[in-house]
Amino acid sequence: MRYFTLTSVMLVFFAGINWCSGQQISIFRADNSKFDHVALFNPRFYTQNGNEYRAADGEPGPLYWQNRADYQLTAKLDEKLNQITGSEIVTYTNNSPQRLDFLWMQLDQDTYKADSRGTAMEPISGSRNHAHGQLFDAGFKIQSVTVNGIAVKYLINDARLQLFLAKAMDAKGGKATIRINYSFIIPNYGSDRMGIEETKNGKIFTIGQWYPRMCVYDDVMGWNTIPYNGPSEFYLEYGDFDVNLTVPASHMVMASGELQNAQEVYTATEQQRWAQAATSDKTVIIRGANEVKNAASRPQGKTELTWHYKLTNARDFAWASSPAFIVDAAKVNLPSGKKCIATSAYPVESNGHNGWERSTEYVKSTLEYYSSKWFEYPYPYASAVGGRVGGMEYPGIVFCGSESKGKELWQVNDHEFGHTWFPMIVGSNERLYGWMDEGFNTFINGLSQTAFNKGEYADSALDWQSPKASHLLNPKMEPIMATPDNIPEINNGTLLYEKPAEALNILRNQILGPERFDRAFQTYIQRWAYKHPTPDDFFRTMENVAGENLGWFWREWFINNWQLDVAVDQVTYVDNNPAKGAVITIRNLDRMALPVILEIKTVSGKVSTVKLPVEIWSTGSRWTFRYKSNEEIESVTYDPKHVFPDYNTENNVWHQ
Incomplete structure (x- = not known):
């Protein structure tokens, strides 16, 4: 360790307020600057160390565990009453190190009940997160509940069900079998996640959240029982599904x-067409528009049909049923060679004019791109359904607005299937951290959209000085880290979708570079596939794989809503x-810091670019550096291409 005398300390003090050989060394903030280098670059970003469950480098620890829920589900659809009558058998496995005296379900x-918290939260103006004010006999009607064959005491509190066990579940592998019989009326508009659309050829039922689902018990919070109020989404365990759905015989x-x-x-005939679609890169019609009203397009002689499905290692199951569906399909080419089929179902009203007839093309492209870029699509089918729901994702199936066309249809299909990776594969807690699925998904959507069909629907990169970006600078x-229920709906799209996506764009393009970023992001997906990561697990993985201390970045973008204002001070x-x-001085006037890009133009017209790392701000709000030039400087411009969120452009340019 070097030895510092009192004299040397005084010299450093005076150097902080004097010039030395054209270089200013400042240890103080400028009076009119909000920037606090100590607060931003404080090394104490993480509040706890890694442990045996979640390692310090961001990967699951050697003793990581999570519980499991396997479902056997049956349901019958009454299309006249809009009612589901169902039963379920849940085999719940307790892999935790604790015995469990009770269980929680969602x-x-x-x-949608009149006296629920979610109904109370619906604004008078209405909301996409609620039932649009529909008054009906809502909610689950529970007929019976048993655990391991024994009727048990249970308590329903708002949108949660607590089961009190006659005997505690053993730790580290104990199992319980839960049987529930129930029914419910389907809402016409269920928080833009499920609902009913009337078409000229019959109703389209898009069905999600249709059976009591296990709450997650994890090493972070124990039982996760934050209620479902509408805005926040879901946090679910993984397991296998065996499902039987009985619907009118006219339905697909x-x-x-x-x-x-x-x-x-x-x-x-339809089975032959499915076989053709399984080997075709072009969309194959399974049931055409001219067949929708033709009784011969459905098996004859029955009033009901039961559709039997299986799904492995998934966190949820959803479905759609209608007599009005056109259905088409095509092959998806996965990197491993596994078979997968992309398919779309939509009413005749959605067919044509660059509409849903292109949906399967979009689905196929999306799955092939993300599978190659990040992680292979895990399910044998991918179904896009056109109905009343504007956009909602489930494993292997998405619901999108039947009126969408062209670029809008591309975007909603791509976004909802992008959710396959976040949160269907990487199972984060959407109730608390909506940005970990919506934001990550919006980020990968930008790359996919650029790649589709040689840029058919590509957008240019965000110009932070454009009106389009103004709301991001509010x-x-x-902060992004606010929970979905804690964010006014008007800010939802900004904080859960756009702002985290743009943060990742800056991290990828301006800080780490695509190669380092992509490797780290891929590693995060691979490490936490079918597991339950927290924000710290993401932050730690990105830092350790990329080899960069990014506490300052997470602090300013995610933990806080800090602002950026950099000025070119003098030359x-x-x-x-x-x-x-030349000697150029720049200043940081607000709390955020990012790397610096300067465009320097000399009087002769020569233009060059200087890039400075974020660490120039680690000791204060002012930075002065020497620029090798042999002529006068005409102008110095900060962030000439507007890749950073600087809200004050009036001080970004110095002119001679």
Whole structure:
């Protein structure tokens, strides 16, 4: 360790307020600057060390565990009453090191009851996160509940069900079998996640959150019982699904998973078309527009049909049913060679004019791109359904607005299937951290959109000085780390989708570079596939794989809503002689810091670019550096291409 005398300390003090050979060394903030280098670069970003469950480098620890829920589900659809009658058998496995005296389940349909918290939260102006003010006999009607064959005491509290066990579940592998019989009325508009659309050829039922689902018990919070109020989404355990859906014989069903009895529910002609689609890169019509009203397009002689599906290692199951569906399909080419089929179902009203007839093309492209870029698509089918829901994702199936066309249809299909990776594969807690699925997904959507069909629907990179970016710079906005229920709906799209995506774009393009970023991001997906990461697990993985301390970045972008304002302060010359080089001073006037890009133009017209690392701000709000030039400087421009979120452009340019 070096030895510092009192004299040397005093010299450093005075150096902080004096010039030395054209270089200013400042240990103080400028009076009119909000920048605090100590607060931003404080090394104490993480509040706890890694442990045996979640390692310090961001990967699951050697003792990481998570519980499991396997479902056997049956449901019958009454299209006249808009009612589901169902039963479920849940095999719940407790892999935790604790015995469990009780279990918690989610009753998402109960949020539509008149006396629920979710109903109380619906603004008078309405909201996409609620039922549009529909008054109906909402919620689950529970007929019976048993655990291990024994009727148990249970308590329903808002949209949650607590089961009190006659005998505690053993730790590290104990199992319980839960049986529930129930029914519910389907909401016409269920928080833009499920609902019913009327078409000229019949109703389209898009069905999600249709069975009581296990709450997650994890090493972070124990039981995760934050209620479902509408804005926040879901946090679910993984398991296998065996599902039987009984619907009117005139209906076609699309669902998560792989159909087990195609010979019973499709005609011989349709089965031949499915076989053709499984080998075709071009879209194959399974049931055409001219067949929708033709009774011969459905198996004859029955009033009901039961569709049997299986799905492995997934966190949820959803489905759609309608007599109005056109259905088409095409092959998806996965990197491993595994078989997968992209398919779309939509009403005749959605067909044509660059509409849903292109949906399967979009789905196929999306799955092939993300599988090659990040992680292979895991399910044998991918179904896009056009109905009342504007956009909602489930494993293997998505619901999108039937009126979408062209670029809008591309974007909603790509976004909802992008959710396959976040949160279907990487199972983060959406109730708390909506940005970990919506933001990450919006980020990968930008790359996919650029790649599709030689840029058919590509957008240019965000110009931070454009009106389009102005809402992202709002200093009164909540931080990204706010929970979805804690964000006013008007800010939802900004904080959960756009701002985290743009943060990742800056991290990728301006700080780490695509190669380092992509490797780290891929590693995060691979490490946490079918597991439950927290924000710290993401932050730590990105830092350790990329080899960069990024606490300052997470602090300013995610933990806080800090702002950026960099000014080009002054230009002088060494010994007042332009031939000896210039001395350029820049200042940071607000709390955020990022690397610096300067465009320097000399009087002769020569233009060059100088890039400075973020560490120039680690000791204060002012930085001065020598620029090798042999002539006068005409102008110095900060961030000439507007890649950073600087909200004050009036001080970004110095002119001679």
